[in-house]
Amino acid sequence: MLALSVDQVALLIVTGTAAGAINAAVGSGSLLTYPALLSIGIPPVIANGTNTVGVVPGAVSGAWVYRGYLRERHLDFRRWLVAISIGSLVGTMLVVVFPAKVFAAIVPWLILAACVSILVQPLILKWAKSSKHSERALTPAIGGVGIYAGYFGAALGIALLAVLGSLEGGDVHRSNAMKNALAVAANGVSGAVFILAGKVLIIPALIIGVSAMVGGLVGGGLAKRMPPAVLKAIILAVGLYAVVLSFSRV
Secondary structure, three states: OOOOOHHHHHHHHHHHHHHHHHHHHOOOOHHHHHHHHHHOOOOHHHHHHHHHHHHHHHHHHHHHHOHHHHOOOHHHHHHHHHHHHHHHHHHHHHHHHOOHHHHHHHHHHHHHHHHHHHHOHHHHHHHHHHOOOOHHHHHHHHHHHHHHHHHOOOOHHHHHHHHHOOHHHHOHHHHHHHHHHHHHHHHHHHHHHHHHOOOOOHHHHHHHHHHHHHHHHHHHHHHHHOOHHHHHHHHHHHHHHHHHHHHHHO
């Protein structure tokens, strides 16, 4: 069992709260919590499983805040929930089945890709709103995002918004509501598999979970009001720190 110091608990509380707020607003909160778990000495695969379980309560609270926007598109939404759940199961099994060194080697590059996606996020969302991709193509696309989420879900919210951005005439609140609910499904399935596979440290996951729930309920609005450049700079700085930390573990 991992013994946590007061400083380590404080770090997990702060990063968990911030991650819950950022995930509710847009996504990429795992770029805060994952490196925090690595920095206290947790191996990459265990850190990933612990982080996935930890962010579920924050995703739930974020989805609850936006629940009023989910009263339409019931049939489509149920299909998307199934697609992202299946994708997440596949992605998680890839982590569980393959050796830990494979995950440790791939994840730094995924974090780099997440950092790049944050930099070009305005262009991604602009393209998504203006494109006319068929809604039939959304289901397999969401399933593909689910595979990524199950393997390593940093920037999951950004990926989902890119897929959903052309819906509802570009209504960002409806897209964000669907994004939060789909993230609950993806992280919930993945988290359950990680728990069954013994890839989760319960105490750190609980600390992040409670903090992320608070962040998701009350912090989403604060994250939205923060100047985008400041929020983006913070996430990118932590993301780059996670890249360096991850490469040092390979």
